[in-house]
Amino acid sequence: MRRFSALIGFALFAAVMLxxxxxxxxxxxxxxxxxxxxxxxxxxxxxxxxxxxxxRINIAQGAFALIGGYVVAILGTxxxxxxxxxxxxxxxxxxxxARLVGWPILRLRGVYFAMITLSLTEVASLxxxxxxxxxxGASGITSIPRPALLSSSLSIYLASALLLLIGIALAWxxxxxxxxxxxxxLRQGEELAASLxxxxxxxxxxxxxxxxxxxGAAGAMFAAFQxxxxxxxxxxxxxxxxxxxxxxxxxxxxxxxxxxxxLLVIAFQLLxxxxxxxxxxxxxxxxxxxxxxxxxxxSLPQVLAARRHxxxxxxxxx
Amino acid sequence: MxxxxxxxxxxxxxxxxxALGITLIFSIMRLLNFAHGELFMIGAFMVYxxxxxxxxPFVLGLLIAALVPALIGACFEKFLFRxxxxxxxxxxxxxxxxxxxxxxxxxxALFLFGEEQHGVPETISGVLQIAGGFLPYQxxxxxxxxxxxxxxxxxxxxxxxxxxxxxxxxxxxxxxLLMGVDVDRTSMLGxxxxxxxxxxxxxxxxxxxxxxxxxxxxxxxxxxxxxMIGGAGVVSGALLGALVxxxxxxxxxxxxxxxxxxxxxxVALVLFLIIRPQGIMGHPWG
Numbered sequence: 001m002r003r004f005s006a007l008i009g010f011a012l013f014a015a016v017m018l019x020x021x022x023x024x025x026x027x028x029x030x031x032x033x034x035x036x037x038x039x040x041x042x043x044x045x046x047x048x049x050x051x052x053x054x055x056r057i058n059i060a061q062g063a064f065a066l067i068g069g070y071v072v073a074i075l076g077t078x079x080x081x082x083x084x085x086x087x088x089x090x091x092x093x094x095x096x097x098a099r100l101v102g103w104p105i106l107r108l109r110g111v112y113f114a115m116i117t118l119s120l121t122e123v124a125s126l127x128x129x130x131x132x133x134x135x136x137g138a139s140g141i142t143s144i145p146r147p148a149l150l151s152s153s154l155s156i157y158l159a160s161a162l163l164l165l166i167g168i169a170l171a172w173x174x175x176x177x178x179x180x181x182x183x184x185x186l187r188q189g190e191e192l193a194a195s196l197x198x199x200x201x202x203x204x205x206x207x208x209x210x211x212x213x214x215x216g217a218a219g220a221m222f223a224a225f226q227x228x229x230x231x232x233x234x235x236x237x238x239x240x241x242x243x244x245x246x247x248x249x250x251x252x253x254x255x256x257x258x259x260x261x262x263l264l265v266i267a268f269q270l271l272x273x274x275x276x277x278x279x280x281x282x283x284x285x286x287x288x289x290x291x292x293x294x295x296x297x298x299s300l301p302q303v304l305a306a307r308r309h310x311x312x313x314x315x316x317x318x
Numbered sequence: 319m320x321x322x323x324x325x326x327x328x329x330x331x332x333x334x335x336x337a338l339g340i341t342l343i344f345s346i347m348r349l350l351n352f353a354h355g356e357l358f359m360i361g362a363f364m365v366y367x368x369x370x371x372x373x374x375p376f377v378l379g380l381l382i383a384a385l386v387p388a389l390i391g392a393c394f395e396k397f398l399f400r401x402x403x404x405x406x407x408x409x410x411x412x413x414x415x416x417x418x419x420x421x422x423x424x425x426x427a428l429f430l431f432g433e434e435q436h437g438v439p440e441t442i443s444g445v446l447q448i449a450g451g452f453l454p455y456q457x458x459x460x461x462x463x464x465x466x467x468x469x470x471x472x473x474x475x476x477x478x479x480x481x482x483x484x485x486x487x488x489x490x491x492x493x494x495l496l497m498g499v500d501v502d503r504t505s506m507l508g509x510x511x512x513x514x515x516x517x518x519x520x521x522x523x524x525x526x527x528x529x530x531x532x533x534x535x536x537x538x539x540x541x542x543x544x545x546m547i548g549g550a551g552v553v554s555g556a557l558l559g560a561l562v563x564x565x566x567x568x569x570x571x572x573x574x575x576x577x578x579x580x581x582x583x584x585v586a587l588v589l590f591l592i593i594r595p596q597g598i599m600g601h602p603w604g
Binding site: 123127243279 | 344350398401402405406408409410411412413414415417418419420421422423424425426429535539542543545546550576577578580581584585587588589591592595596
């Protein structure tokens with residue numbers, strides 16, 4: 001039953017994204033760009049959500065977005081490789097890097113893992129900064145060719161929306177499959193999972209590699225659409241934001257990071273007066289969420305219901 | 319060679335203050351203070367304003383550099399962390415709250431202090447020459463004050479009554495509570511002292527490196543590197559981590575240009591963590 005309603009929700013979301021939005025906003029490039037940004041950020045956050053599901057706080061998504069972006073940038077400008085070939089390559093390379101560094105660092109847990117992934121974002125930025133003529137250093141790579149077939153903001157939007165829908169389906173599939181159950185068991189206790197014969201190292205690496213591949217895809221799309229990439233395109237703050245979207249939406253369901261990303265990105269476009277304080281408000285949101293809604297916005301109905309229940313409860317006579 | 323040793327000692331001594339502060343908070347609260355670099359930055363700005371801009375005594379600046387971050391830390395503990403740690407269902411919650419406080423302080427600082435890089439005039443001019451290396455008196459002041467503060471802190475934690483309460487809390491929170499330790503007050507004091515140490519480190523280092531509102535993240539990352547090397551929550555580990563990072567930096571900067579040093583430090587760190595994930599002195603997952 002739950003599964004069925006989730007399916008309906010997904011179908012509705014897909015219809016809005018692929019039919020309603022293009023019909024309503026066809027001529028409005030600005031809003032299409034906003035929604036493109038939201039869709040790609042949501043896609044990247046879905047990856048982070050996947051690592052949350054194995055109980056790891058992943059602050060490295062910015063690093064993999066940067067890797068994906070640079071792959072597209074370097075292949076597109078130097079070797080004139082089509083975007084449609086370099087996009088899967090970007091995903092593969094980001095995933096390969098994640099496999100390489102993930103094996104040692106996934107042995108770390110809790111705050112240790114958070115610390116090392118945060119450092120990783122900084123490392124990626126430094127590596128591209130010091131890449132010499134290969135990465136063009138601080139000046140970054142500009143005038144990346146536009147992807148073939150994606151010349152209008154509408155087509156760019158549709159591609160991003162499609163990617164997000166695929167991402168949601170993928171994450172949902174993961175969560176509902178036996179692998180998803182294994183992931184959740186890792187969150188509850190790796191020793192216990194290992195004692196049941198689960199190859200802990202393999203599964204946690206799988207989650208991290210898929211997550212980072214998704215980060216790479218998001219970065220590749222952003223680089224191709226904005227047609228530039230710099231070592232500072234993704235900083236620690238961006239990695240933290242990916243995490244914030246997950247948390248604001250809620251970690252319990254796949255919809256969490258999508259809700260979080262769309263809500264924050266669109267809210268800040270609507271309230272352009274407060275855009276100057278965007279980062280400041282992100283900090284306040286994060287603190288407020290932890291204080292009052294530790295399970296994210298998606299848990300709001302439950303919290304309200306519990307409150308109502310409490311209020312309506314009959315007070316026993318003394 | 320002598321120069322590398324001198325620079326390494328100067329860096330290590332002041333980094334030790336940062337590492338000890340974050341270790342103190344970690345061991346008492348089981349909490350990684352993501353805002354540590356921001357507290358450092360605020361301390362540095364306090365000295366910049368009091369001593370650099372308003373020309374009041376440097377010592378007064380240092381005092382304020384310790385008090386303001388300590389006050390912020392105490393408020394964070396009392397109004398935010400205490401509540402969240404009590405009701406949290408996932409252990410990530412308190413850590414994400416810490417990330418939130420870091421973002422908040424970062425942006426408030428950007429708003430209040432602006433983006434420019436600020437420096438302060440030297441408190442003492444002149445250079446000491448040791449074995450072919452140069453040690454400006456300013457840096458000597460930083461080393462001596464850092465070492466004095468480290469000794470003071472270790473003495474306080476070892477011998478004073480609140481210090482003993484902190485150690486008891488770090489060992490076993492429930493047992494400390496049962497023995498009559500005021501857990502709430504001791505936690506607040508520990509957070510305040512840790513934050514104050516970060517502020518003091520900032521106040522001391524601003525005389526050498528200057529300050530801008532963006533250094534918070536960099537300093538936090540340095541603090542993380544140190545406790546990853548030494549082991550989280552262990553005092554001897556914090557000191558060792560500071561020593562390793564300080565010398566790695568001074569060796570790196572003398573041999574390599576620019577930011578390549580940190581790239582190498584990170585690579586070395588990851589390789590080190592393969593062999594010893596809990597750090598040199600850390601307990602496995604303790």
